[in-house]
Amino acid sequence: MNITNKEYGEITKRRSPNTKAGLSFTKAFLFGGAICVVGEAFLNLYTHLGFTRIDSGTLTSMTLIFIAAILTGLKLYDKMSKHGGAGTLVPITGFANAVVAPALEYKTEGYILGVGAKMFTIAGPVIVYGIAASALYGILYYIMR
């Protein structure tokens, strides 16, 4: 029997189950929302302690990153994101996980070529294009202001 790639692709598509969108979206919303609630609580706490609005925001980000890094080290963050999906990926905690996970993993290859070089394998593109986009935005803002 001969089969074209197109026919084969159709069979594959028919036989491959899709992600359950409704469930995934709901879980992502709940996990992402919960992380934001925790962030909001820290923001209120720092404001209450007398920090300025800007400082409180910075401290909140740092706290969330710290917690996510610890959870990654304790091998709990990946278990959480199994359910959370984009809800745990998109907030700043997901970014922390993306940096800490390779940093831990590549320790076996040493601190320079292992941890140092591989730490940004996942987060690297976000940083590169994030900075590029902000520079572009800065130029546009300067011109259009």
Added chain:
Amino acid sequence: MGRFIKGGTVEMYNSPSVKAFAAAVGKKEGDGPLAKHFDYIGEDITFGAGSHGKDSWEKAESVLQQKALSLALRKGDLGENDIDIIFAGDLLNQCVASGYAARDYEIPFIGLYGACSTMAESLALAAVFIENGLGGNAAAMTSSHYCTAERQFRFPVNYGSHRTPTSQWTATAAGCAIVTPRMPESPPPYIYSVTFGRVKDYGIKDANNMGAAMAGAAYATISTHLTNTGKTIDDFDYIVTGDLGLVGSEVMYDLFDKDRINIKKKHKDCGLMLYDLETQDVHAGGSGCGCGAGVLCGYFMREISAGKLKNILFTATGALMSPTILQQGESIPGIAHAIHIGNG
């Protein structure tokens, strides 16, 4: 001497005997439905090699492969000097798990890469080697480890990536089989024929759907083997595939349906047997060289040896995938090799 039939099939006149076989697996695999068939279940995923500082997951995989080899040697009452050659491979770049496993043995070593088809590839080569009178004992072994495969092919283990329903779980497992010339008193399993498959690519590009990428190769090799040997699926108790998983198996059924062959009734997939799909969270099933190796050398060889199964066509499938080439826009080629194993 074996007879080479056009199309990659070699028929064995002396049907070499598998003198000894052993399967060593990790904890998750040991929690699965086949637990009682394994020779060794490691409680610790590092298998005593450690995973911090100088020690690594790669080292752990080598230790697991050595475990399978040493258990097979012990079961066959063999010493390392009795083995004339090892055919071994794994999923890692430069076949490091196998090379470093063989480093501690004074046995001639041939490293192979056939992705998850390596158990069939190594066993077929060992059988051809022995059939042609080139040695007294040839070992075939392979391994895979969840953590080494994850970091090489996907993400660091602790990265919170979301797996798709079509993705498969790389088995932490190793298998070893020792092939020897058949004498009147040689016990089963015996190897009757093998078919070396061709690389088949149907344009699948989804690295999270390996089963689909390999199903076409499984179909091609099984069909070729049946045609070249004049057999039908009814000559076998089971047509066993390595790690097609849920999706790949269904795709293969559809391909055979076009030939009006209902292979589903005869089909077993090691990837679907190794884990409990309901409770063990492996999505579309197990995968990896160790998946086929562990289930073949743990379950099927024993069943054949005990006379519970008479004939199987073991067809391990491999996705010849490289993350680099995939990023360059290429699709994933599949390969499958078939071995007729039985006890008659």
